[in-house]
Amino acid sequence: MKNTVRVERAIKDITQQQLADAIGVSRNTINSIESGKYVPSTVLALKIARYFDKSTDSIFQLDEND
Amino acid sequence: MPHTCQKVGWCLLILSVIAVFAKALFVHDIDVAWYMAKSTHMIFIISFFLICLSKEKVEDEMISSYRLKAVGITAYVYFVLFLILSLFLELRLATLFPSIPENLELYLSEAFLIFLPLLLFILYFGIFKWMLWKSKKLQAL
Secondary structure (H helix, E strand, O other): OEEOHHHHHHHHOOOHHHHHHHHOOOHHHHHHHHOOOOOOOHHHHHHHHHHOOOOHHHHEEOOOOO | OOHHHHHHHHHHHHHHHHHHHHHHHHOOOHHHHHHHHHHHHHHHHHHHHHHHHOOOOOOOHHHHHHHHHHHHHHHHHHHHHHHHHHHHHHOOHHHHOOOOOOOHHHHHHHHHHHHHHHHHHHHHHHHHHHHHHHHHHHHHO
């Protein structure tokens, strides 16, 4: 699954740590999500989408391999 | 258990390692050495359980998934170890290789049973920390 968390974060001009603090995870988790190493749960994906005030599927999209 | 327990566990572990060296270097009385060995062994086990069972600083869902994976891998490693030991006992390799002491099979199975809980915790903790280190290394890149 690919995502645009890094882009959204750049638009909002916030650091990984700020996003991590806002949604209650570690910076390591945010970094892993951005680099595609970790696929977040539905709850976490919804929290991220709500934080950026976007729909979940505009941030998270299925990959060709999914 | 809270993250503070992990710090307490590490302190106890360091203390038990220091105690082992202190016993080897300074204690010559057999009784004192025996009591020190027993208490050091207990402290070592308690410290390891404290380290393994306490939470990370930020315990989120990725950490939970790593823990779950580590438990899975530990189970596989345990099965492999069990299989190797079973084969060793069943095939009675000691009779095939005369150089192996006769009671080695018994000693191995006893040692396996006695140290099994500690072995599983060490395996689980090692795998979990390795996964965490790998993801942090990725973050540093």
